Amino acid sequence: MEQKVALVTGITGQDGSYLAEQLLEKNYLVHGIIRRASTFNTSRIDHLFKDIHDPDARLFLHYGDMGDASSIWRIVDHVAPDEIYHLGAQSHVRVSFDIPEYTADIVALGTVRLLEAVRRAKKKIKFYQASSSELFGSSAPPQSEKTAFHPRSPYACAKAYAYYIVQNYRESYGMFASNGILFNHESPRRGETFVTRKITRGIARILAGKDKLIYLGNLDSKRDWGYAPDYTDAMYRILQHKKADDFVIATGKTHSVREFLEECFSLVKLDWKDYVKIDPRYFRPSEVEVLQGDASKAKKELGWSPKMQFKELAKLMLDADMKKEGLKGVL
Ligand code: NAP
Ligand code: G4F
Numbered sequence: 001m002e003q004k005v006a007l008v009t010g011i012t013g014q015d016g017s018y019l020a021e022q023l024l025e026k027n028y029l030v031h032g033i034i035r036r037a038s039t040f041n042t043s044r045i046d047h048l049f050k051d052i053h054d055p056d057a058r059l060f061l062h063y064g065d066m067g068d069a070s071s072i073w074r075i076v077d078h079v080a081p082d083e084i085y086h087l088g089a090q091s092h093v094r095v096s097f098d099i100p101e102y103t104a105d106i107v108a109l110g111t112v113r114l115l116e117a118v119r120r121a122k123k124k125i126k127f128y129q130a131s132s133s134e135l136f137g138s139s140a141p142p143q144s145e146k147t148a149f150h151p152r153s154p155y156a157c158a159k160a161y162a163y164y165i166v167q168n169y170r171e172s173y174g175m176f177a178s179n180g181i182l183f184n185h186e187s188p189r190r191g192e193t194f195v196t197r198k199i200t201r202g203i204a205r206i207l208a209g210k211d212k213l214i215y216l217g218n219l220d221s222k223r224d225w226g227y228a229p230d231y232t233d234a235m236y237r238i239l240q241h242k243k244a245d246d247f248v249i250a251t252g253k254t255h256s257v258r259e260f261l262e263e264c265f266s267l268v269k270l271d272w273k274d275y276v277k278i279d280p281r282y283f284r285p286s287e288v289e290v291l292q293g294d295a296s297k298a299k300k301e302l303g304w305s306p307k308m309q310f311k312e313l314a315k316l317m318l319d320a321d322m323k324k325e326g327l328k329g330v331l
Contacts, residue, residue, distance in 0.1 A: 005029045007079050009066065009114065010087030014189045015130070017044035019085055019232040024048060024058055026236075031079045033064040033072075033088060044189050066110030069117075076117040076125075083126045083239050086114055089159075092193065093134060094217075094284055096155035107158035108165075115169045115177070126239045127177040129166040132159045133224070133250065133291045135181065141292035145181070145248050152286045167246070176244040180235050183250035183293040186313060187228035188320030195257055196225065196317060199264055204321035206275055207268065213275055217282025219258040222290045226251045227308035227316075237302040250293020251306045263314045267330045 006023050010016045011032025023030050034042065042049070042061070050057040062079070064071035066088050076084075089107045090096065096103040111129065118125045136143040137152035151157045163179050170177040190197040195216070202214035226249075234249040255263075265272035298304045308316075319329035 003027060003029055004083065005031065005079065005081045006083045006085060007076065007081035008032045008085045008087060010089060010130070011061070012041050012044055013087060013091070014044065014187060014191065014228055015185075015232055015235075016085075016087050017048075017189055018187070018229045019087070019235060020045055020048055020059065022229070022232055022236060029058050029060070031060045031062060031075070031081065033075060034061050035065055036063055066106045066113065069113045072113050073117045073120075076114070076121055080121070080123055081125055082123075083128070084114065084118065085128045085130075085235055085239075086111060087130045089130065090155070092191075093153045093155045094282065096153050096158070097285055100154035103154050104158045104161075107155065108161035111162035112165050115165060115175075118175065119169065119173055124176065126244075127166070127169075127175060128235050128239050129162060129177065129179045130235075131163045131166075131179040131181045131246070132156065133181060133183040133248075133293060134288060135160055135163060136291065137288050141254065141290050142252070142294040143248065143291065144294040145246055145297055152288050153284065156288075170244050176239075178238050178241070178244045179246040180238050181246060181248045182231050182234070183224040183226060183248070183291055185226045185228045185231040186317060188317055189228065190317070196260060196314075197321075199261055200314070200317040200321045203264055203268060203270075203275075203318060204325045204327065207322065207327055208325040210325075213277050215277050215279040215282070216257070217279065217284070218287055219261065219278075220256055220289070221287055222254045222256045222292070224250045224252070224254045224292045225260070225310060225313060226306045227313050230306045230308060234298060234302065234304045237298075237304050241302060245301075247298045247302065248293050248295050249298055249304065250295045251309060252293060252295060253310060254290060254292035255310055260314060263311060264318050267315060267318055
């Protein structure tokens with residue numbers, strides 16, 4: 001069988017690392033775009049990397065940036081992928097209020113830069129867009145493909161542009177371009193400043209004697225939290241579907257930040273109220289109160305359903321962070 005070639009933007013992120021792993025397992029050649037940084041930023045994919053001179057090497061990295069059209073065009077030309085998974089983004093909602101213009105440039109315009117490179121490519125390339133449940137914002141749950149968008153942050157507004165431009169290129173140019181509208185998904189590789197990881201890492205550091213408290217913002221908001229590798233599997237399925245389309249990917253269950261705290265602290269037999277302080281710095285000018293997805297379309301058409309649920313996920317993340325601190329884990 002012919003070996004497929006995938007290009008992954010955001011390969012150094014949580015999702016990019018799991019997706020690269022899964023594609024390599026399926027015998028793909030995987031190319032990723034990485035940013036130049038003054039420190040190493042490939043820790044999530046180092047375990048996948050072979051020296052490029054090794055004849056068995058199947059993972060290749062290229063310097064580029066979603067803000068730089070010429071690098072994107074050059075990489076798409078050079079790699080000539082069968083599939084592009086576009087995950088690269090300034091992905092932090094709270095930070096998007098501090099850097100709204102940069103967020104729009106990378107998240108919204110970055111997507112159209114990449115789509116333009118695909119449009120002018122000689123071969124047909126399938127395109128996956130990392131859309132987000134943040135698009136739903138204040139729309140009432142459960143949210144499905146039919147729910148109206150009401151974005152509540154510069155990040156969500158930029159993702160709304162990206163969502164619609166993907167649909168527009170599909171309709172205008174007949175491109176195989178699909179949106180995965182993914183609800184929150186977490187893992188031991190989740191960035192340390194997202195709330196679940198902040199909590200599991202914070203507990204591990206408290207137990208290791210490095211920190212005394214965890215400072216958080218709004219504990220009342222509710223999220224539909226799933227496990228990242230289940231969600232990267234959904235991305236792959238979306239591009240293997242018979243036609244380009246848009247899919248909600250979610251567990252269908254929702255829990256508050258407070259519940260996540262309670263779950264994690266109870267695993268180490270501590271009362272979270274003794275270790276958590278509220279810092280208004282972490283409040284958002286406008287909040288998304290409740291996300292709870294309805295992924296029945298993905299179940300029916302892609303045969304996708306989540307394998308891991310809330311309690312197991314909390315335990316897995318806490319266990320990994322405790323072991324990183326040299327402690328005995330909870331698994
Ligand atoms: P992440 O861990 O924050 O990773 C983001 C990736 O984008 C990193 O590889 C980052 O590179 C890269 N990136 C950032 N700015 C870039 C730029 N200017 N040019 C090129 N690459 C850039 O995010 P994630 O959780 O894996 O999420 C992947 C995608 O899914 C993102 O688009 C996110 O918005 C979207 N999404 C995530 C969730 C979720 O719950 N995780 C849900 C829905 C949608 P560095 O490593 O150099 O920073
Ligand atoms: O973990 P969060 O920062 O994730 P958020 O804002 O839901 O965004 C994530 O999921 C989206 C999908 O719905 C992605 F598109 C996006 O890229 C990202 O991956 O915050 C979750 C909730 C929020 O309501 C926030 O206000 O936790 C609340 N929270 C409370 N204290 C906090 C904190 N969030 C963070 N990051 N840090 C806190 O101290």
